Amino acid sequence: xxxxxxxxxxxxxxxxxxxxxxxxxxxxxxxxxxxxxxxxxxxxxxxxxxxxxxxxxxxxxxxxxxxxxxxxxxxxxxxxxxxxxxxxxxxxxxxxxxxxxxxxxxxxxxxxxxxxxxxxxxxxxxxxxxxxxxxxxxxxxxxxxxxxxxxxxxxxxxxxxxxxxxxxxxxxxxxxxxxxxxxxxxxxxxxxxxxxxxxxxxxxxxxxxxxxxxxxxxxxxxxxxxxxxxxxx
Amino acid sequence: xxxxxxxxxxxxxxxxxxxxxxxxxxxxxxxxxxxxxxxxxxxxxxxxxxxxxxxxxxxxxxxxxxxxxxxxxxxxxxxxxxxxxxxxxxxxxxxxxxxxxxxxxxxxxxxxxxxxxxxxxxxxxxxxxxxxxxxxxxxxxxxxxxxxxxxxxxxxxxxxxxxxxxxxxxxxxxxxxxxxxxxxxxxxxxxxxxxxxxxxxxxxxxxxxxxxxxxxxxxxxxxxxxxxxxxxxxxxxxxxxxxxxxxxxxxxxxxxxxxxxxxxxxxxxxxxxxxxxxxxxxxxxxxxxxxxxxxxxxxxxxxxxxxxxxxxxxxxxxxxxxxxxxxxxxxxxxxxxxxxxxxxxxxxxxxxxxxxxxxxxxxxxxxxxxxxxxxxxxxxxxxxxxxxxxxxxxxxxxxxxxx
Numbered sequence: 111x112x113x114x115x116x117x118x119x120x121x122x123x124x125x126x127x128x129x130x131x132x133x134x135x136x137x138x139x140x141x142x143x144x145x146x147x148x149x150x151x152x153x154x155x156x157x158x159x160x161x162x163x164x165x166x167x168x169x170x171x172x173x174x175x176x177x178x179x180x181x182x183x184x185x186x187x188x189x190x191x192x193x194x195x196x197x198x199x200x201x202x203x204x205x206x207x208x209x210x211x212x213x214x215x216x217x218x219x220x221x222x223x224x225x226x227x228x229x230x231x232x233x234x235x236x237x238x239x240x241x242x243x244x245x246x247x248x249x250x251x252x253x254x255x256x257x258x259x260x261x262x263x264x265x266x267x268x269x270x271x272x273x274x275x276x277x278x279x280x281x282x283x284x285x286x287x288x289x290x291x292x293x294x295x296x297x298x299x300x301x302x303x304x305x306x307x308x309x310x311x312x313x314x315x316x317x318x319x320x321x322x323x324x325x326x327x328x329x330x331x332x333x334x335x336x337x338x339x340x341x342x343x
Numbered sequence: 344x345x346x347x348x349x350x351x352x353x354x355x356x357x358x359x360x361x362x363x364x365x366x367x368x369x370x371x372x373x374x375x376x377x378x379x380x381x382x383x384x385x386x387x388x389x390x391x392x393x394x395x396x397x398x399x400x401x402x403x404x405x406x407x408x409x410x411x412x413x414x415x416x417x418x419x420x421x422x423x424x425x426x427x428x429x430x431x432x433x434x435x436x437x438x439x440x441x442x443x444x445x446x447x448x449x450x451x452x453x454x455x456x457x458x459x460x461x462x463x464x465x466x467x468x469x470x471x472x473x474x475x476x477x478x479x480x481x482x483x484x485x486x487x488x489x490x491x492x493x494x495x496x497x498x499x500x501x502x503x504x505x506x507x508x509x510x511x512x513x514x515x516x517x518x519x520x521x522x523x524x525x526x527x528x529x530x531x532x533x534x535x536x537x538x539x540x541x542x543x544x545x546x547x548x549x550x551x552x553x554x555x556x557x558x559x560x561x562x563x564x565x566x567x568x569x570x571x572x573x574x575x576x577x578x579x580x581x582x583x584x585x586x587x588x589x590x591x592x593x594x595x596x597x598x599x600x601x602x603x604x605x606x607x608x609x610x611x612x613x614x615x616x617x618x619x620x621x622x623x624x625x626x627x628x629x630x631x632x633x634x635x636x637x638x639x640x641x642x643x644x645x646x647x648x649x650x651x652x653x654x655x656x657x658x659x660x661x662x663x664x665x666x667x668x669x670x671x672x673x674x675x676x677x678x679x680x681x682x683x684x685x686x687x688x689x690x691x692x693x694x695x696x697x698x699x700x701x702x703x704x705x706x707x708x709x710x711x712x713x714x715x716x717x718x719x720x721x722x723x724x725x726x727x728x729x730x731x732x733x734x735x736x737x738x739x740x741x742x743x744x745x746x
């Protein structure tokens with residue numbers, strides 16, 4: 111694997127300016143390869159969310175470079191970032207973020223609409239994604255008719271429907287109980303192993319981080335530790 | 344993509360039917376007002392035009408006496424015309440096709456035991472030519488009847504119906520005061536004039552008969568002048584005025600002691616009055632559309648705030664700013680088009696009902712319907728753009744954090 115999927119070189123991020131300036135990232139070097147399952151940990155304000163936003167092309171670094179699939183993406187325009195997210199990234203959020211009063215199937219179809227996939231093909235792909243998360247029989251249900259765990263699985267189906275290069279999960283089990291969390295983590299592990307999807311997951315819980323092959327600890331805008339989970343934990 | 348956006352916005356609107364209807368009420372009222380006004384306005388002008396056409400084409404009415412209101416000047420000579428004036432107008436003024444003399448009285452006619460009051464007109468066959476009017480049964484006057492001033496009557500359709508209850512009156516005799524008058528013909532029906540008059544409620548007799556036996560003097564109050572279509576009505580009008588000023592010895596500084604009215608002028612005046620009214624009410628409707636547009640803008644701003652999280656999700660998933668802009672713009676346009684269509688339906692309905700009450704014909708004008716449709720779409724674009732731009736400019740990170 112010559113080229114890492116994701117490479118940060120000396121990435122910094124400063125919010126505000128002058129005396130009010132706050133440095134959220136103070137020079138981060140990081141590379142993630144294709145097929146990895148990485149957990150990102152760290153206390154609030156450690157810079158892990160900022161790093162995830164930059165990684166997800168929702169934000170741009172103040173300085174340093176970010177290469178995605180070997181191409182510099184650190185200073186793309188908003189529209190270019192949107193295209194990159196559309197074609198290469200999938201997002202899973204702590205609060206599920208499904209569209210209310212919209213069926214599971216339609217939620218999963220949404221990223222495919224922006225990709226311009228024709229209706230019947232879209233439906234097929236969305237159903238396939240729902241099948242991968244074991245919810246094909248809930249396709250017509252609205253989010254409020256589903257349990258938390260089911261909603262998160264729909265969200266995961268939405269993230270993988272467009273077959274992204276990376277799935278970015280921001281505390282995917284933060285709103286779930288322990289048993290459901292385990293189900294979701296098993297699902298992510300399975301998707302990582304079987305489908306080869308690269309996963310970068312932010313979490314507070316060492317139990318969840320234990321599912322990952324690699325754990326990165328953020329502290330005060332730096333990477334404090336980076337390695338297989340046994341050592342990092 | 345546009346189809347998906349359209350589907351999405353229709354669904355969003357259907358989720359909030361009541362809110363959507365209330366939002367577009369301003370547009371509904373504005374569009375309905377425009378449709379009602381224009382439809383009724385056009386019905387009115389069409390009716391006025393057809394009423395004028397019923398009077399006869401290119402007609403000038405020449406009356407004795409000063410035109411207009413206010414006290415007549417001391418020197419005013421308001422004497423009537425005589426038959427020589429009529430002949431002079433017909434023969435000496437270029438462009439006059441026919442000049443028909445006319446005297447009239449309101450009288451009660453009697454047939455058997457039926458009484459009916461109507462206008463009795465004394466004239467000759469030129470009247471029928473000038474007014475482009477034919478008999479539906481019987482005949483017009485013979486030269487002999489006109490020369491002799493014989494007691495021959497031609498009945499209007501209404502009068503004929505009133506006196507003879509549908510049976511053919513030709514050959515029957517009616518009584519006007521002490522005159523026994525033989526019915527020789529019935530006129531085709533012309534219907535109501537635009538001035539609320541039943542034009543068919545009349546009896547036409549030879550001029551001399553009415554002059555001698557009914558009014559008792561040889562004066563003529565009115566001339567119906569039909570203008571040759573090759574001439575301009577206004578030129579002929581000026582020619583008649585010059586001739587009559589000379590014949591009636593009106594000094595260069597004196598006002599005319601007669602008037603020449605162009606029926607087309609009267610019609611265009613009526614039409615322009617209804618045009619002004621339509622314009623005024625359209626302005627009111629325009630204000631209503633503006634208010635409606637602001638209503639749409641308001642609710643779209645609320646919608647953007649309510650759906651900040653949805654916008655954040657869409658942006659994170661890969662929607663570009665312009666796709667979000669398009670989504671909200673399409674939603675605003677669909678909303679205001681919905682209002683426009685409701686307004687068009689309401690307006691046409693009200694115009695149909697109102698037209699029946701005002702006895703104005705209902706004329707569907709596809710142009711104004713199309714304009715109303717396009718205009719309501721434009722209201723959506725104009726007032727939906729600002730909220731849509733606000734949605735498109737949201738920062739995805741902030742939007743996702745929004746509660």
